[in-house]
Amino acid sequence: MKLEKKNLIVERPYKSVYKTEEGVVKIFVTDHPKSAVFNEALNTVKVEETGLDIPKLKEVTQINGEWALVIENREGKTLEEMMKIDRANLEKYMSDFVDLQLKVQSKTAETLPKLKDKLANKIRNLKVLDATERYELLTRLESMPRHTKLCHGDFNPSNVIVEKNGKMTVIDWAHASQGNASADAAMTYLLFALHDQESADLYLKLFCKKSDTARQYVEQWLPIVAAAELEKDIRLEKDFLMKWIDVMEYE
Template identity: 25%
Template sequence: MNAMIGEKIGEGGCSEVFEWENASKIIKLARANTDIDAMKREYDHNRMAWEQGLPVPQPFEFVEIDGRPGIVFERIYGETLMKRFVQHALHRTSSEEGVTEQGHIEDKHDDVRITAQMLSEIHSKSNLNVPSQRETIKNSIGWVNYLTSKEKEEVITLLESLPSKQQLCHGDPNLGNIMIREGNALMIDWMNATIGNPEADLAEYIIMIRYAVLPAYLPDEAVDYINTIRESIIDVFMDEYTKLAGITYEEVDAWIAPIAARKLSADGIGEEEKNVLVNEIRKRLADLQR
């Protein structure tokens, strides 16, 4: 492998991340399941977001290493929101000498608020050259194997009935794609960026908080604690976003079924979580028929 590549520092379902140039930068290299077009799309979208002044890592160049497409980025010294939430839950359920429960809650909610602020900033941009959100969602639903043809048609009909906007959206604002650095949030992994409705991004975030199946390694006490705070996280997140951008929870709730249906085509969530989403989609479709 290229001599400029250093220690492996992270990985995901689509890529591996290594130190680059004496650790001053990182390189994200595609796995076999991610083609060159997808990586170029991520590079172009991230470059666009950087040039718009948004809180994203600076992308330096698109490269190929031993036949693998990759992107060289600024190295961000911070933690993902996922890591911070898990650490918070583990700390909350262990000894907390000298730290109050209220202090923990405020720390957690600070992360939630700055996430809402970051998304509001991203959504303030428009008229950019990225794919159509609505068409992307419809295409993803078409590949889903967990719903009947009739159910997929009903979800797409619901999607088509929703108001249409033309704002920049990230497309995958999960807790692993949100970095916290020195009290500020940054967004990574721009492969799925689109132009459309902020409500879709907000629904994606809410779905993850509400329905995500927690890692098996977490102690039962930590799982129980996270389950008790899921809805309070959503309340704080939407309260902050509504103050900034005026979009209400009720407007976002209408997008839950289409975005949950889209998530059924993703590789990054397991069967248990997909079954939870299928049940929620069917419940919502049934409610619409009443």
């Protein structure tokens, strides 16, 4: 399989994504855990089995000694691109975005990892919070309802492809889990708020209205999700995430 620089779509510290004749190829750096590659492959297949129409996994392979995933290609623009180009129609795009998220969350995926367990493990391992802060977060997490809805874990407009016929499809299921829809909404809210508070507020307003969920309930998840994201140790986002942990009063 030939990977050319001109066909590079995305480049991250741990992976590069190319568009090829075989499909979209995600190639991971040598020291990226093999288990993480196979976990993403397995998550993708489990999401396929819910009946959700997503780009299908075609192959797990090695290219020049590095692990890679080959995934079906869906031609189109990301919803993020469309939102930036056509800001005047932001509310329409956001409404469609929320509808798509609710469609995802209407599926159950009881063989995927449990979101509450993933969040708890991340918070327990945090070094930037003291034991009291970790205890308060874990106590709040334990009190939250345990659901089995399909959660994407990184649901944002850059992971939504809009095809030429207007159909939208969701990509990148590396962080998929089963859990509480409002926890996944809290993650999406934080992803918006990191760059654009106006879009974040519009998103949360529409999500709560369409799902008939109290805003306060989603907000209860914000310090938990923000703390779990600290585990990634991305320095650029640390102060932003700490603000959301500190701003919420623990019950």
